[in-house]
Ligand SMILES: Nc1nc2c(ncn2[C@@H]2O[C@H](COP(=O)(O)OP(=O)(O)OP(=O)(O)O)[C@@H](O)[C@H]2O)c(=O)[nH]1
């Protein structure tokens with residue numbers, strides 16, 4: 001494959017500069033399209049193939065969209081190249097390890113629908129994830145054809161996500177690929193994220209010409225059936241690459257301070273004017289955030305969501321030692337509380 005073809009796969013100087021002279025001579029770059037238990041699907045010079053999943057790769061952490069170096073003599077992957085962008089989330093069950101979602105992505109299509117799926121708090125999470133990981137978020141509101149007033153969803157998104165790029169559409173309409181064309185050209189990589197049933201695979205089919213499985217949602221609550229079960233990357237008709245993903249149940253952010261700063265830049269700017277550095281924005285004197293709320297410039301619900309995400313972020317950034325220390329203090333406070341409680345009861 002010529003360099004032009006590698007460029008079609010999203011290759012560029014960024015990745016080349018991560019290779020040593022020796023590696024450039026001996027190894028070939030391939031891009032990960034899907035991941036299995038014991039193998040990774042890749043595409044490169046020689047087209048598509050499967051490589052063995054090695055312990056090294058498991059240890060390095062490999063995800064869809066990654067560039068790998070392959071040794072053509074052994075047919076084995078050698079290492080993962082540095083990433084231009086990386087989307088990851090905290091494992092909601094353990095709250096310790098991270099799950100890598102996709103790498104080397106230019107645009108994150110945050111997919112929601114013009115129905116009960118629409119949820120501002122969830123959108124703020126997705127947008128913070130994108131900004132943190134180095135991808136440009138774009139909100140895609142599907143099922144505009146089924147909504148009485150799709151523009152009301154667009155308006156609410158604009159209120160909650162200042163400067164948002166948003167498209168309300170019917171994922172199956174013939175003009176959908178044209179509406180999204182700016183993000184889908186040669187060399188571009190897009191990933192779709194959203195809850196189950198919002199139309200990620202329907203969009204994938206529209207943008208790639210494939211015929212991947214989709215399924216109806218439950219009419220009562222607009223919930224999907226988790227039809228897609230694994231992430232996979234496909235070539236778009238417009239020349240770029242698209243990563244379809246399974247519907248997400250919960251999105252817990254992982255060390256997303258910088259991403260939150262972008263999504264809540266309005267609150268962060270006001271909070272810098274507070275008299276105290278550690279202002280909790282509740283009843284402290286000189287709290288600029290409370291002044292802005294009284295003036296109707298910041299919505300109280302938005303402040304609460306920001307505070308919740310900041311608290312969650314502080315937890316995700318904790319080292320194991322800090323986490324143990326916090327649990328120890330909590331345990332002590334709990335024991336103390338119980339003791340005080342029993343004294344009170346005695347006194348009654
Ligand atoms: N009318 C209409 N139906 C849509 C639109 N987008 C998706 N659908 C339908 O919504 C249902 C769910 O779509 P999928 O593409 O399977 O949703 P998904 O996001 O891939 O769901 P998971 O794979 O479960 O995460 C299917 O019946 C689609 O035909 C749209 O814009 N308009």
Ligand SMILES: [Mg+2]
Nearest residue numbers: 200201227228
């Ligand atoms: Mg799907």
